[in-house]
Amino acid sequence: MDNNYADFKEEKLENVMSREELLLEHTHSFIVEYSFSKNTFEIFPEQNHYVNFDWKQLGPEREKEFLKTVFKPDVELYKHFIDLSDVTTSIRRSINIRLYVVPHIYEWFRITLLCYVNEAGEKEKTVMVFTNAEKEIEAIHELKSLVKVDLLTQLPNIDTFSMQTWELLKNHPDQQYAIVRMDMQKFRLLNQFYGTKEGDNVLRFVGVKLQECMDSEELYTYCHLSSDIFAVCMTNDMKSINRVIKYIQDSMDQYPLDFEMNMSFGIYMITEQDKIDRIPIVSLVDRAAIAQRVKNNYMNKIAIFDESIAAKEYAEQNVIMEMNNALGTNQFHIYLQPKTDAVTGKIVGSEALVRWIHPTKGVISPADFVPIFESNGFISEVDYYVLDKTCATIRRWLDNGIPAKPVSVNLSRANLYSPRILNDIMECVQKYNVPHDLIEFEITESAFAVDNVHLNNLMTELQKNNFRILMDDFGSGYSSLNSLRELTIDILKIDIKFLPGNRDDKRAEIILRSVIGMAENLGLDVVMEGVETQEQIELLQEIGCKTIQGYLHYKPMPVEEYERIVCEQADLTYDGSKMNE
Amino acid sequence: MSDLILIVDDARFARRIERKALEDAGFENIIEAKMASEAFEIFKEKKPELTLLDITLPDNSDLTLLKRMLKERPDAKIIMNSAIGQELIISDALEIGAKDFITKPFKEKEFIEKVVRVIKNV
Helix, strand or coil: CHHHHHHHHHHHHHHHHHHHHHHHHHCCEEEEEEECCCCEEEEECCCCCCCCCCCCCCCCCHHHHHHCCECHHHHHHHHHHHCCCCCCCCEEEEEEEEEEEECCEEEEEEEEEEEEECCCCCEEEEEEEEEECHHHHHHHHHHHHHHHECCCCCCECHHHHHHHHHHHHHHCCCCCEEEEEEEECCHHHHHHHHCHHHHHHHHHHHHHHHHHHHCCCCCEEEEEEECCEEEEEEECCHHHHHHHHHHHHHHHHHCCCCCCCCEEEEEEECCHHHHHCCCCHHHHHHHHHHHHHHHCCCCCCEEECCHHHHHHHHHHHHHHHHHHHHHHCCCEEEEEEEEEECCCCCEEEEEEEEEEEECCCEEECHHHHHHHHHHHCCHHHHHHHHHHHHHHHHHHHHHHCCCCCCEEEEECHHHHCCCCHHHHHHHHHHHCCCCHHHEEEEEEHHHHHCCHHHHHHHHHHHHHCCCEEEEEEECCCCCHHHHHHHCCCCEEEECHHHCCCCCCCHHHHHHHHHHHHHHHHCCCEEEEECCCCHHHHHHHHHHCCCEEECCCCCCCEEHHHHHHHHHHHCCCCCCHHHHCC | CCCCEEEECCCHHHHHHHHHHHHHCCCCCEEEECCHHHHHHHHHHHCCCEEEEECCCCCCCCCHHHHHHHHHCCCCCEEEEECCCCHHHHHHHHHHCCCEEEECCCCHHHHHHHHHHHHCCC
16 A cells, blocks of 8 residues: 555656656756755756756856856846845846857847745745747847848848937037938839849848948948938048948949949038937938939039038928918919911910919029929929919900910929829810810920820820820930820920021031921921021021921010900900900 | 857958857857958968858959869868859859858858858758
């Protein structure tokens, strides 16, 4: 009986042991127990300890020996963790630390330490549970680093860059700094030609070269902003900045790819005021980008943000702030520039142009707002406004007996790709019940190069509805002839550049004759724009050009003035007050 | 004393990062060279257990140094190291006899794992 009981007890104990072992094995854990009174160490289980340490060699130097198993950068942390010198009551603490599992290879472990202290304040024993937490902690680290660094290049992202840059500025306040922003010209093309995998290789390469190059500077921060854009904050010494620029460009020149990898650089010198106002770092990078946009081109790859750019940026910002209000308070006005018969000089039609007449600033030149509207998309609103006012004007002409001649309105490039453009046009023209042959649409030549299939569809729809299409600025771009082959336009508006400066310019004259001849053969009408001298008009008459537009006959003018002239030419009495009803 | 490792890279930053990763992992016997000529002399004289060789050095082209080292010691353990991660270059280096290829920027842990694998001939 006694024997049986002893066997049962032993079996039971074995079961418990094996369950504990099972638990420890499955959680990749082991326990180290130390008794202060007996000065003994126990390891459980005796096998499978998962770390590179021989527990059997537990001599008096064991703690010192074990430090060799701790990953070097974590040693101080571990020492602090196991220091129990000021412990007076029982405690429990945990830490995550890297330990070598085999020579040179380390993994994360979570260590939980329990120290038992008796009522007399004497330490009795410590129990340390080591659990391998490699996968879990690596995943957490990976997630944490995603917030701070860019995954592709492993460089800091913009948020980390902003934080580090402010730290830099704060810690070294006497130093002057600059932001250098860089991107690669034609990076999109590189991705297209060689694939995004190679594009990513190139970006990683830029990242490494940036790190290598900044290593010789004393004070700096850097980041990979997005796509092919990188930024650096460094001392504003131009010699150092030029060295960085040269290093990066030279490195790119060595990249083994048959592709011209030109980098473009924008520089912004951080001012004391920027620091006082705590201008966001991202805005400073934007200023470097503005310098690039304004000044960089194929030849000029380095641009510094200066006063002229600052003034331009300020003016742009003003335009953007005021544009909506301007549209709502009718500050945009329609001016008409007549098109005339080259022989009689009489008005045969006109082009509607927009003028911004500001209540305090006066007339704002289209050159000062059209490019801004084009880049921010507001041009669509303005285009529609011009079309609406033009239709309303034509309606008034028809209702009041003023000779109604065709008016052409411009369709901006940004607007051409709007999905609602055709609907907008049809609705507007229907609203005023304007005969379609009195509205023409001018599309600038440079728009034709982008997506001729889309453009052709739009043009076909407009032409089906009896609107005529003009190709504006013909000859100013490089795709005109091809576009002429692909697209069925109705009227060619020839750019002033084709007009010979004087009658001795035989080459220009030959080109002009040929282009007009070609237009005739294609069945296109021609409008010659920019005619300014009598000599030019004589040549155009000789060549057979029928319609002209230019300062020689008329400048752009307010609608009322245009109406007065067409009435005079038709021998009608112009009554402005009635006409404007 | 642990195995001798030779780092060849013209960029101080790269040498520093590699040295730190190796030292953290417990490799203590590290030597550096920044030019191909200097690297080859060290390689001949000290016979490192492992060489970490940057592909683009100012006085080296077309994997010349790799070829020279392997001619000197055909069984040499060499890991190529480059910021240019093009597959063609990697396969060329491996075909010539490099044991592995590490693309910069690397994660410290992956770098050490490759180093250990090559040293152990795994």
